[in-house]
Amino acid sequence: MSNKYSLGIDLGGTKIAAGLCKDGEILKKVVFPTSVSNGTQHILKTMVDAAKQAMDGQSIENIVGIGIGAAGQINSETGDVIYSPNLNWYNVPLAASLEKEFKIPVRVLNDVRAATVAEQKFGNGKGYDNFANIFVGTGVGSGFVINGKLLNGATNSAGEIGHVCMDPNGPLCGCGKKGCLEAYCSGTGMENYVKNELKKGRNSIISDMVEGNIELIKGPIIGKAAEQGDELALKAIKRVGYYLGIGIANVHTLINPDVVLIGGGMTALKSYFMPTLLETMNTYILPVAAKNKQLIKEAKFENDAVLLGGAAIFA
Ligand SMILES: [Zn+2]
Structure with missing residues (x-):
């Protein structure tokens, strides 16, 4: 199988990225916008076009399969998208529709679970039988590899760490x-916190940075304010570290993995939140689980993790 290629597709709410891959490397990549307003058929057609362009002249016989990582709730057995709020999809037979076009196997995983496969086969999860891959970006998700296998769960929702309750009154x-x-x-959680504090009358240079329009507040602006020592920005970012540390401690206590990987856009702010994260993680972890030699590590892949993970299903 090693002389063959596989195609990976990252199906997101704003873009569709397709890539021709081999052994964890992307040889050719194309990116198209996702036009949700044009409906399901249009998105499916864009995916077909993207996959064909990404093939870069390779014949279909040289491609083992197409692996897709999609935002939302996926039935990984059938390859149906059960529900995807970003795409406005309900029960779309995604794998079947691409199989009909390309006549090769097509598999679909939730995007964070696909990224976890990339880390398992080619990234920083390689060599571990048990690890968690936590993605902290616009949302928070994760994938778990247990005894060398990606955990899907009874209803394909294993790893929804973003919706573990930290405080019922939160x-x-x-x-x-x-x-x-x-x-x-x-x-989003960090931005909402800053917006609420400003509404309460807290002083911060962030108000000036968005010229008083607090709806414009985004993560990178909070990061810039933190660079300038802004107290509210620093507090908001440390709050991320505080809760993430507890979340990661809970993962260690519960499944005692070899390591927990963290990735996603929020890691750009890690220098501000990591000390707090380590503090709460070490406070709330069960002592026996804390004896593990490496508790956290950064994920290897950034923007291409989902695409590579889709392709890695066939690697
Ligand atoms: Zn939730």
């Missing part, structure tokens, strides 16, 4: 419940 989460890890540690 801030509202996108899922409709209160106090989820994601409501604290995602970019």
Whole structure:
């Protein structure tokens, strides 16, 4: 199989990236915008076009399969997208539709789970039988590899760490419940915290940076304010570290993995949140689990993790 290629597709709410891959390397990559307003068929057609361009003249006989990482709830057995809020999809037979076009095997995983396969086969999870890969970006998700296998769970939702409750009276989460890890540690959670503090009259250079329009507050602006020593920005970022540390301690206590990987856009702020993260992680972890020699490590792949992971399903 090693002389063959596989195709990986990252199907996101704003872009579709497809790549021709071999042994964990992307040989050719194309990126198309996802036009959600044009509907399901249009997105499927864009995926077919992207895959064909990414093939870069290779004949289909040389491609073992197409692996897709998609945001949302996926039935990884059938390759159906059960529900994807970003795409506005309900019960879309994604794998079947691409198989019909290309006549080679197509597999679909949730995007963070796909990224976990990339880390397992070619990244910083390589060589570990048990690890968790936590993605902290606009949302918070994770994938678990247990005894060398990706954990799907009874209803394909294993790894939804973003919706583990940290405080039943905490801030509202996108899922409709209160106090989820994601409501604290995602970019959105951090932004909401800053917005609320400013509404309460807290002083911060962030107000000036967005010229008073607090709806414009985004993670990178909070990062810039932190660079200038802004107290609110630093507090908001440390709060991410505080809760993420507890979340990671809970993962260690519960499954005692070889390591927990962290990745995603929020890691750009790690120099501000890591000390707090380590402090709470070490406080709340069960002592026997804390004896593990390496508790956390950064994920290897950044923007291409999902695409590489899709392709890695066939590697
Ligand atoms: Zn939630």
